[in-house]
Amino acid sequence: MLYVVVGFLWISILLYLLLAGADFGAGILELVSSPKSKIITKKLMYRIMGPIWEANHMWLIISIVILFVGFPAVYTVVSVHLHIPLVLMLMGIIARGTAFSFRNYDAVKDEMQLVYSRIFVYASIVTPLFLGIIAGSIVSGKIDPAANTFMSAYIYDWLDWFTLSVGLFTVFICGFLASVYLIGESDSEEQRLLFFKRTRNMNAGAFLSGALVLIAARLENIPVYHWLFGNLVSASAIISALLSLVVFWFLFYKRKSGLLRILAAFQLTMIFVAVTYSHYPNIVLFKNGSSISLNEPGDNHTINALGWALLIGSIFILPAVFYLIYSFTERKGNQFYR
Amino acid sequence: MNDFLAARSQMALSLGFHIVFSCIGMVMPFFMAVSHFYWLKTGNIIYKNVTKAWSKGVAIFFATGAVSGTVLSFELGLLWPEFMKHAGPIFGMPFSLEGTAFFIEAIALGFFMYGWDRFNRWFHWFTGLVVGISGLASGILVVSANSWMNDPSGFDYINGQYLNIDPIKAMFNPGWYQEALHMSLAAFAATGFAVAGVHALMILRKKNLLFHTKAFKIAVIFAAIAAILQPISGDKSARYVAKRQPAKLAAMEALYFTGNSVPLIIGGIPDSKNKKVNYDIEIPGLLSFMVNRDFHSTVKGLDSIPPENQPPVAITHYAFQIMVGLGMIMMLISIIYLAGAITKKKWRNSRWLLRLFVYAIPTGFIAVEAGWILTEVGRQPWILQGIMRTSEAVTPMPGIKYTFYLFTAVYFSLALVVIFLLFRQIKMVGKLYDVPENINLQMN
Ligand code: HDD
Ligand code: HEM
Ligand code: HEM
Numbered sequence: 081m082l083y084v085v086v087g088f089l090w091i092s093i094l095l096y097l098l099l100a101g102a103d104f105g106a107g108i109l110e111l112v113s114s115p116k117s118k119i120i121t122k123k124l125m126y127r128i129m130g131p132i133w134e135a136n137h138m139w140l141i142i143s144i145v146i147l148f149v150g151f152p153a154v155y156t157v158v159s160v161h162l163h164i165p166l167v168l169m170l171m172g173i174i175a176r177g178t179a180f181s182f183r184n185y186d187a188v189k190d191e192m193q194l195v196y197s198r199i200f201v202y203a204s205i206v207t208p209l210f211l212g213i214i215a216g217s218i219v220s221g222k223i224d225p226a227a228n229t230f231m232s233a234y235i236y237d238w239l240d241w242f243t244l245s246v247g248l249f250t251v252f253i254c255g256f257l258a259s260v261y262l263i264g265e266s267d268s269e270e271q272r273l274l275f276f277k278r279t280r281n282m283n284a285g286a287f288l289s290g291a292l293v294l295i296a297a298r299l300e301n302i303p304v305y306h307w308l309f310g311n312l313v314s315a316s317a318i319i320s321a322l323l324s325l326v327v328f329w330f331l332f333y334k335r336k337s338g339l340l341r342i343l344a345a346f347q348l349t350m351i352f353v354a355v356t357y358s359h360y361p362n363i364v365l366f367k368n369g370s371s372i373s374l375n376e377p378g379d380n381h382t383i384n385a386l387g388w389a390l391l392i393g394s395i396f397i398l399p400a401v402f403y404l405i406y407s408f409t410e411r412k413g414n415q416f417y418r
Numbered sequence: 419m420n421d422f423l424a425a426r427s428q429m430a431l432s433l434g435f436h437i438v439f440s441c442i443g444m445v446m447p448f449f450m451a452v453s454h455f456y457w458l459k460t461g462n463i464i465y466k467n468v469t470k471a472w473s474k475g476v477a478i479f480f481a482t483g484a485v486s487g488t489v490l491s492f493e494l495g496l497l498w499p500e501f502m503k504h505a506g507p508i509f510g511m512p513f514s515l516e517g518t519a520f521f522i523e524a525i526a527l528g529f530f531m532y533g534w535d536r537f538n539r540w541f542h543w544f545t546g547l548v549v550g551i552s553g554l555a556s557g558i559l560v561v562s563a564n565s566w567m568n569d570p571s572g573f574d575y576i577n578g579q580y581l582n583i584d585p586i587k588a589m590f591n592p593g594w595y596q597e598a599l600h601m602s603l604a605a606f607a608a609t610g611f612a613v614a615g616v617h618a619l620m621i622l623r624k625k626n627l628l629f630h631t632k633a634f635k636i637a638v639i640f641a642a643i644a645a646i647l648q649p650i651s652g653d654k655s656a657r658y659v660a661k662r663q664p665a666k667l668a669a670m671e672a673l674y675f676t677g678n679s680v681p682l683i684i685g686g687i688p689d690s691k692n693k694k695v696n697y698d699i700e701i702p703g704l705l706s707f708m709v710n711r712d713f714h715s716t717v718k719g720l721d722s723i724p725p726e727n728q729p730p731v732a733i734t735h736y737a738f739q740i741m742v743g744l745g746m747i748m749m750l751i752s753i754i755y756l757a758g759a760i761t762k763k764k765w766r767n768s769r770w771l772l773r774l775f776v777y778a779i780p781t782g783f784i785a786v787e788a789g790w791i792l793t794e795v796g797r798q799p800w801i802l803q804g805i806m807r808t809s810e811a812v813t814p815m816p817g818i819k820y821t822f823y824l825f826t827a828v829y830f831s832l833a834l835v836v837i838f839l840l841f842r843q844i845k846m847v848g849k850l851y852d853v854p855e856n857i858n859l860q861m862n
Contacts, residue, residue, distance in 0.1 A: 134480070134481075134484055134524035134527060134528065135521065135524040135525050135528055137484065137488070137524070138517070138520060138521045138524050141487075141488060141491060141517055141520060141521075142517050142521070144491050144492065145491065145510070145513050145514050145516075145517045146514070148491075148494070148495060148502055148506040148510065148513070149506055149507060149510025149511075149513060149514055150507070150510075152502055152503045152504070152506035152507060153503065155495050155499075155502060155503075155506065156495055156499035156500070156502055156503045158495075159492070159495030159499050159502075159813070160495075160499050160813055160814060160815060163496055163813065163815050163821075166492055166496060167496065167821055170489050170492055171824070171828065173485055173488055173489070174485045174486070174489060174828060174832070177481050177482075177484060177485040177488075178481055178482055178485055178832060178835075180481070181477055181478055181480070181482075182481075182835065182839060184477070185474050185475075185477045185478050185839070185843075186839055186842060187474070187839070187842045187843045187845070187846035188842050188846065230816060230817075233815075234815055377507075378503075378506060379508075379583045379585075381583050381584060381585060382508070382510060382511075382583060382585045385511055385514075385585045385586060386510065386511075386585075389511065389514045389515055389518065390514065392518075393514075393515070393517070393518035396518065396522060397518065397521045397525070400522065400525045400526075401521075401525055404525050404528050404529060407529070407533075407536070407537075408528070408532065
């Protein structure tokens with residue numbers, strides 16, 4: 081059952097990255113858009129993200145619940161040492177979710193719309209930035225349980241060049257996911273071109289910030305290179321990600337949109353595979369070289385019960401989620417969309 | 419403000435904020451399902467308008483409820499890591515099932531909100547109902563986690579270790595049923611009174627009469643039935659508290675000394691220094707009767723509890739008085755309304771009755787907040803009754819008062835924006851949903 085639970089944790093985090101990532105990305109695109117394309121982005125986003133943002137957001141809740149029920153040691157260490165970035169991420173989540181809904185449901189459409197929009201786009205950047213920072217610091221080996229000053233216990237665990245560049249990388253990845261996703265959803269040639277352009281920019285941004293991650297890792301003595309190429313699985317994942325990027329560029333150059341989003345999701349999944357596999361079963365790495373392992377859950381009875389709960393829950397949830405996404409995705413023959 | 423107090427205040431603030439939105443999120447889907455049902459059955463466009471207008475208002479509450487709930491699931495660890503380290507695996511079951519319920523709720527909400535004229539009408543109606551059922555289920559589950567904190571079970575506590583964990587037994591702890599019942603009724607009563615009151619106000623102002631009359635009637639039926647059942651369930655809760663948390667009962671009744679034939683105290687100002695209550699009304703023997711169904715029985719007072727284990731008396735007592743007082747008022751209004759409606763008396767549509775409902779708009783939510791303060795403050799100094807103290811659970815990080823200020827500012831502004839948006843929605847009803855109507859105020 082432990083593996084079932086770990087599997088669910090892994091999948092929930094990945095799906096959160098992909099689905100909520102595209103969702104954050106749509107907000108990021110709004111920031112970089114000209115006023116006219118902003119309206120296009122907004123409309124498309126309302127139609128596509130509106131029905132599913134709450135559901136996307138649930139993958140985060142599921143991950144958190146799995147952590148605190150199954151692996152309380154992980155949950156508590158992270159909550160204590162990464163308190164500050166977590167609070168900032170929460171601020172982003174609050175601002176984003178509420179601004180998005182308020183913008184849609186305000187009965188009067190006046191200049192308040194601008195306020196909501198501004199909050200929405202900035203929160204769309206803050207949230208993935210801090211998510212990346214948090215993820216980066218969990219694996220960077222900077223968390224110091226023996227720290228005895230405020231700075232070393234609560235700041236330096238998460239604030240360094242490495243985590244900052246992981247945060248930036250996450251932001252660009254989100255923008256990339258969203259623009260690729262929206263290419264397929266566009267309903268005119270003009271929109272398609274617009275999102276092609278955005279995809280190019282975001283892809284370049286992700287590429288550069290990815291390079292920045294590697295440089296910062298060197299600077300901070302974090303063995304990222306070893307994680308990515310130190311074992312067969314991770315290395316092949318990274319290589320297939322790179323290969324698929326080449327295919328992506330080729331199709332992109334030909335302006336073929338069909339496979340693009342699958343390739344983009346594939347690349348992200350492979351990066352995630354590479355990083356998680358090279359650490360597994362360790363999940364939190366400490367400064368003194370020790371770590372918390374997923375093989376040591378809080379309690380075995382609880383893991384069994386949790387595993388069953390997740391299995392039974394997913395029988396209900398998975399078909400419904402996919403039907404939801406399917407129903408609201410534009411495709412030929414979906415006569416309802418407008 | 420020290421960090422410990424700040425952490426407690428931040429928790430109280432976040433939960434007190436979330437509960438308003440979660441009550442509305444649990445209950446409004448049922449109101450909408452009823453009016454939606456009438457629309458599908460009768461084809462009367464007003465019911466459709468009511469459903470749609472409600473659903474737009476509710477969307478705002480849902481989003482706020484969802485984000486504040488997300489914050490809570492992090493806050494448990496951010497503020498109480500030591501507690502979560504041990505409690506997580508034990509009381510995690512309801513949270514994992516709650517996760518499932520939320521997920522279903524969020525999916526159904528997507529179908530419902532964005533699915534008008536897209537799906538089969540009854541499928542669409544059904545998704546709305548699912549929102550309500552899963553919301554209610556998640557409320558019940560999370561309350562079961564809370565009742566476990568009040569009455570821990572499902573593990574053995576031996577030499578500071580939490581052994582033989584049985585998460586299912588912890589979930590069905592002996593208190594969950596009373597607390598879940600009381601909370602669910604409270605959600606219906608509070609939301610029902612608030613909604614009914616708002617529509618009553620609009621009727622009094624002679625705005626969109628047909629619209630507001632139909633909306634009022636749906637809300638008031640739920641509200642009245644829940645408010646009449648509430649004291650019965652409250653009595654059950656109180657007797658349970660007397661059995662399992664005598665310190666809480668003593669504090670809420672401001673009972674300083676153990677005794678026989680103990681009177682029920684109404685109102686009053688507890689004076690903990692001199693261990694007496696001033697300016698109260700006493701009904702002889704009634705507390706003994708309420709706790710043990712015997713006017714002469716013994717009730718444990720605070721003197722039976724070591725001082726370091728006693729909860730704050732004044733806050734707990736006031737909170738209890740406020741809840742019960744408001745509960746009695748709500749029950750009375752409900753009885754009057756239902757009596758009028760059943761016997762079809764003319765005064766059931768009169769202005770004074772509507773006005774009563776307008777005054778009662780905040781009563782339910784104040785009672786909910788008071789009830790939770792009673793439950794949570796009355797458990798102090800324990801975070802896990804009898805096992806872990808709140809002060810042992812708090813995060814080691816200094817400077818919590820700053821996050822408390824931050825959250826206070828954010829929640830305060832959010833509350834203002836939500837109120838502002840609600841005003842706008844109500845003002846727009848006329849523009850968006852006006853149908854030519856012959857003004858009559860028939861309520862049946
Ligand atoms: C509309 C709201 C409302 C109303 C009218 C009442 N209550 Fe209540 N009460 C709540 C809303 C509430 C609550 C906020 O929902 C609480 C907090 C925890 C819980 O489960 O319900 C609660 C808790 C609560 C507790 C503590 C339970 C515990 O700590 O485990 C007791 C003893 C009562 N109530 C008793 C009563 C009585 C005797 C009432 C008689 C009128 C009453 N309540 C009306
Ligand atoms: C939503 C309704 C709720 C409200 C309004 C509420 C209110 C409060 C208040 C006022 C406090 C501060 C008590 C004090 O320190 O003096 C508190 C503390 C706390 N509550 Fe609740 N509560 C609610 C539900 C819950 C639930 C369902 C849980 C758990 C599953 C919970 C867990 C806690 C914890 C962990 C603390 C901090 C420790 C403590 O003070 O005992 N609460 N809550
Ligand atoms: C008695 C107390 C509580 C009740 C009755 C309650 C109920 C609800 C309900 C009905 C929702 C659905 C959203 C909505 O309707 O607006 C919700 C949202 C949420 N609640 Fe609570 N809740 C309570 C306390 C808590 C606590 C203590 C936690 C955290 C540990 C929590 C975590 C959440 C989460 C994560 C969500 C977001 C779900 C989403 O994104 O849709 N709740 N709550």
